Amino acid sequence: MQSELSLLEQIKLEKIWDFPGGIHPSEKKDLSNQAPIANLPVSKRYYVPVKQHIGSVDDIIVSIGDSVLENQPLTSSNLTMTVPVHSPISGKVVAIAPHVSAHPSAQPELTIIIDADSEQVSAPLTPMTNWQDKDKVELTEQLKVMGLSGMGGAGFPTHIKMFPSKPIDLLILNGVECEPYITSDDTLMRYFSKEIVQGAEILQHIVSAKVCIIGIEDNKPDAIKALKAATKDIANIDVRVVPTKYPSGGEKQLIQLLTGLQVPSGGIPADLGIVMQNVGTAYAVKEAIIDGKPLTKRVVTITGETLKSPQNVWAKLGTPTQDLLDFAGHTPEKQQRIIMGGPMMGFSILDASTPVVKTTNCILAPSAKKLPPQGDEQACIRCGLCADACPAELLPQQLQWFAKAKDHDKLSEYNLFDCIECGACAYVCPSQIPLVQYYRTSKAEIREIEQEKIKSEKARVRFEQRQERLEREKQERLAKHKASAEKRAKALEKDTSAKDKIAAALARAKAKKQASTDESNDSVSKSNTTTSSDSTPATKPANAAKDKVAEAIARAKAKKAAKEQQESAEIQADKKAQPVEAETASAESVSTAEQERKAKVAAAIARAKQKREEAKAASQEKTTEPEAKSSQPEAKISEPQAKIEPQIGSEPEEETPLTAEQIRKQKVAAAIAKAKAKKAKSE
Ligand code: SF4
Ligand code: SF4
Numbered sequence: 001m002q003s004e005l006s007l008l009e010q011i012k013l014e015k016i017w018d019f020p021g022g023i024h025p026s027e028k029k030d031l032s033n034q035a036p037i038a039n040l041p042v043s044k045r046y047y048v049p050v051k052q053h054i055g056s057v058d059d060i061i062v063s064i065g066d067s068v069l070e071n072q073p074l075t076s077s078n079l080t081m082t083v084p085v086h087s088p089i090s091g092k093v094v095a096i097a098p099h100v101s102a103h104p105s106a107q108p109e110l111t112i113i114i115d116a117d118s119e120q121v122s123a124p125l126t127p128m129t130n131w132q133d134k135d136k137v138e139l140t141e142q143l144k145v146m147g148l149s150g151m152g153g154a155g156f157p158t159h160i161k162m163f164p165s166k167p168i169d170l171l172i173l174n175g176v177e178c179e180p181y182i183t184s185d186d187t188l189m190r191y192f193s194k195e196i197v198q199g200a201e202i203l204q205h206i207v208s209a210k211v212c213i214i215g216i217e218d219n220k221p222d223a224i225k226a227l228k229a230a231t232k233d234i235a236n237i238d239v240r241v242v243p244t245k246y247p248s249g250g251e252k253q254l255i256q257l258l259t260g261l262q263v264p265s266g267g268i269p270a271d272l273g274i275v276m277q278n279v280g281t282a283y284a285v286k287e288a289i290i291d292g293k294p295l296t297k298r299v300v301t302i303t304g305e306t307l308k309s310p311q312n313v314w315a316k317l318g319t320p321t322q323d324l325l326d327f328a329g330h331t332p333e334k335q336q337r338i339i340m341g342g343p344m345m346g347f348s349i350l351d352a353s354t355p356v357v358k359t360t361n362c363i364l365a366p367s368a369k370k371l372p373p374q375g376d377e378q379a380c381i382r383c384g385l386c387a388d389a390c391p392a393e394l395l396p397q398q399l400q401w402f403a404k405a406k407d408h409d410k411l412s413e414y415n416l417f418d419c420i421e422c423g424a425c426a427y428v429c430p431s432q433i434p435l436v437q438y439y440r441t442s443k444a445e446i447r448e449i450e451q452e453k454i455k456s457e458k459a460r461v462r463f464e465q466r467q468e469r470l471e472r473e474k475q476e477r478l479a480k481h482k483a484s485a486e487k488r489a490k491a492l493e494k495d496t497s498a499k500d501k502i503a504a505a506l507a508r509a510k511a512k513k514q515a516s517t518d519e520s521n522d523s524v525s526k527s528n529t530t531t532s533s534d535s536t537p538a539t540k541p542a543n544a545a546k547d548k549v550a551e552a553i554a555r556a557k558a559k560k561a562a563k564e565q566q567e568s569a570e571i572q573a574d575k576k577a578q579p580v581e582a583e584t585a586s587a588e589s590v591s592t593a594e595q596e597r598k599a600k601v602a603a604a605i606a607r608a609k610q611k612r613e614e615a616k617a618a619s620q621e622k623t624t625e626p627e628a629k630s631s632q633p634e635a636k637i638s639e640p641q642a643k644i645e646p647q648i649g650s651e652p653e654e655e656t657p658l659t660a661e662q663i664r665k666q667k668v669a670a671a672i673a674k675a676k677a678k679k680a681k682s683e
Contacts, residue, residue, distance in 0.1 A: 046318030127292035152278025179342030199282030
């Protein structure tokens with residue numbers, strides 16, 4: 001039941017609450033917490049996984065063969081949900097390849113493998129002086145660049161937690177370290193309490209928390225003493241001691257212990273105005289901000305009954321497990337397990353080159369007697385001990401059934417994801433059922449299905465967006481083509497209209513010209529034949545232009561006729577002296593020449609007729625005349641024929657003088673033309 005008091009009022013009560021369930025396993029902490037933290041010697045080879053946190057994978061920014069310095073970044077940090085990894089030593093990159101992971105699955109993951117050199121030179125560090133004056137964004141970015149992720153849990157990127165969705169009242173530093181055997185946080189608090197408090201101040205500053213509480217189990221008196229000393233002069237940072245009970249160090253359990261409040265199912269501490277960080281993370285925050293050092297090492301407990309010197313060491317990230325075991329004097333036993341983590345939440349490792357990562361807090365090498373291998377699973381006897389031990393108030397027995405049946409709906413209904421995998425249920429199970437393994441497997445399956453759903457949904461959205469885009473582009477193309485076609489049609493229509501207009505104009509002009517020509521021809525023709533038809537109203541020009549044209553033509557004709565008349569007279573006068581020359585000069589006038597030609601033809605025909613008559617008469621006389629006379633008429637007949645024929649097809653070779661009648665006709669024609677011209681002029 002949630003309290004009616006506010007969070008800060010709850011805290012001021014300085015009360016320690018309790019949480020349901022929990023167990024009290026043998027602690028075994030005194031094996032490793034008797035000495036200060038040692039420095040592990042430099043290993044020959046380091047295995048640095050590119051992903052040591054929850055979130056995305058960074059880009060690798062080094063290559064095989066590169067020489068690297070200690071603290072040099074090996075990956076970039078461009079993505080939000082990611083942090084880079086740094087080289088723990090100076091040396092050379094000898095491989096970038098999959099390597100056994102520090103994970104229960106041991107699945108290989110991409111790892112940068114570096115051989116250490118003998119110099120151990122560090123890259124330049126980037127400390128932030130006067131961090132109190134820096135704003136939250138700047139400090140958080142520094143935490144990200146320094147590669148900080150949670151060191152006490154699943155490895156959530158620290159900078160993400162620095163931007164909670166709600167205002168934060170309380171910062172909790174988790175120094176409980178409730179799991180048996182492990183003492184890394186204990187020794188860190190004992191020997192580096194000042195640094196942890198500095199980190200707490202920075203974190204409190206970033207999230208603007210009003211209060212900071214450091215929670216510690218009562219089985220760590222030295223750590224409690226050290227931290228109380230370190231915080232005695234600091235307002236709003238307090239140390240609270242909680243009873244030893246497993247799993248007090250669980251995030252939700254510690255919040256309940258310190259505040260009496262429960263984080264709702266599916267919720268996060270920020271929903272209550274709380275942010276929690278591990279004490280080891282607080283130490284790393286101090287190094288990242290004040291010293292400018294990236295996260296390349298951590299305290300690791302090396303403990304277990306098979307070690308000569310169980311202890312805590314500063315281990316560089318990427319150190320192979322075997323080197324830690326060797327340093328602590330490991331003596332292998334038959335059927336012995338090597339566990340990364342504690343006996344409750346840790347996992348067995350089968351490859352001794354499994355590296356230390358940011359979340360590795362312990363390498364445990366217990367005796368087979370103290371921590372025997374998992375026994376054969378027996379049938380559930382429905383004793384209910386698992387439910388009594390569960391700190392999350394779940395029903396482990398039912399969850400086990402649903403997990404085996406792969407009934408994911410039921411698992412969700414029974415809040416599988418509220419399980420913190422503390423192992424308390426399995427610890428108490430008399431049937432040795434590996435309950436946590438079933439839950440982990442089911443969680444992985446559900447996450448995979450969810451990921452597939454998300455991928456499918458993204459693919460569907462991408463497909464639909466692509467289809468929409470293609471359809472949109474198609475419609476745009478069609479619209480474009482349609483617009484172009486319409487534009488062309490309009491242009492064509494416009495062009496046709498223009499052409500039609502031009503054609504119409506040409507037709508009109510042609511018709512007009514034709515009419516003018518016809519009229520002109522009519523006028524000329526009529527003027528050559530009669531004067532009476534010329535004067536009829538029907539043939540008069542319709543407009544002044546036509547009249548002018550007709551007048552001009554008439555004037556030209558009259559002038560021409562007058563000239564012809566004059567020339568004709570001159571020709572007649574000169575005819576007797578030089579008939580051929582006169583004929584040649586008069587031939588330049590077409591109409592006069594024609595008339596003359598016709599006259600000549602007529603005269604020639606007349607002469608030919610006369611000759612034929614004479615020939616005929618002579619022929620009749622032939623019957624009485626001698627033979628010598630009969631040939632004479634033939635010669636006379638052929639003469640006129642020779643004269644006539646060339647006169648028809650070409651110019652006459654011999655000019656014949658005009659008759660009186662012909663001269664008269666010419667004078668009449670000239671008079672008519674002159675009259676027409678005069679008339680046209682008067683009109
Ligand atoms: S503790 Fe084990 S045997 Fe008992 S109910 Fe739970 S699962 Fe079954
Ligand atoms: S492992 Fe899960 S189910 Fe089991 S006790 Fe812990 S929280 Fe409960």
